[in-house]
Amino acid sequence: MEFFRIHRVIPFMKHAIVFNIISLITFLLAVIFLAVRGLNLGVDFRGGTVIEIAYAHSADLGGIRTAIDKMNLGEFAVQSFGSANSALIRLPLKEGVSSAQLSERVMTALRADDPSATQQRVEFVGPQVGKELYENGALALLLVSIGIVAYLALRFEWRFAVSAIAANLHDVVIILGFFALFQWEFSLPVLAAVLAVLGYSVNESVVIADRIRENFRKMRKASVPDVINSAITSTLSRTIITHGCTLMMVLSILFFGGETLHYFALALAIGICFGIYSSALVMAALVMWLGVSREDLVKPEKRAGAGIEKILP
Secondary structure: OOOOOOOOOOHHHHHHHHHHHHHHHHHHHHHHHHOOOOOOOOOHHHHEEEEEOOOOOOOHHHEEEEEHHHHOOOOEEEEEEEEEEEEEEEEEOOOOOHHHHHHHEEEEEEEEHHHOOOEEEEEEEEEEHHHHHHHHHHHHHHHHHHHHHHHHHHHOOHHHHHHHHHEEEHHHHOOOHHHHHHEEEEEEHHHHHHHHHHHOOOOOHHHHHHHHHHHHHHHOOOOOOHHHHHHHHHHHHHHHHHHHHHHHHHHHHHHHHOOHHHHHHHHHHHHHHHHHHHHHHHHHHHHHHOOOOOHHHHHHEOOOOOOOOEEEE
């Protein structure tokens, strides 16, 4: 469904070099920030103490955060767990303090505010477990990337596969660059957001690639840049509506979802914005520069005995 249609074809490919220079500079800055500052890994990856708390009533997550923040234990995470009456607290490793001692200090502080607080369990998550999570997350990112390349190569053509994965990994690196620059906490929910952005960007790339293939069938005398410009322009209405609605939902989570979902939503918001840009302006330009042609997507077929070629639908 289209609520509005853009009738004039916008010459995006005329400015392809400018768009990609901007992308290259942004990408290189993200890489520099990652190399110099690194990611601020959360408790999920560094290891620490996990404490499950239960209350006789709904857990006041804000009150728990305030109480723990006064203890100066470093970066921590508090989230709902299981039911509204339970909360899960993740605390970083503290040199010279055991998990039992740390949990006792936390419970003393929480019971001072609410005597109904009871400790359900306390666990120590070692650095080795965090390292395994980090490595498994990187492996998941690699496998998703390989799957995307294989899918696009089979459905369209290898040029689309290479261009799409380059554009989409560009989005991932930029998200990580933001987290490195501002030292925002990188946790498992953020990793999930990064993987979601990778899939989300692929969807936009597939839509544009499909329209490019369709235009090659319809616009037989048009040049490759004109075909791509028409494809991007014709999908622009759908892009604005779809991604605008998605971004509004993500921003509502960012502003009203609480501290637990804050960085998850922030990573999604950054990824959606750059995903639109890279799919339309980076991926399409790379496809053009790799030399895509009508013959690559629309194969001729000879009719038996007629010697006449026709274009497959």
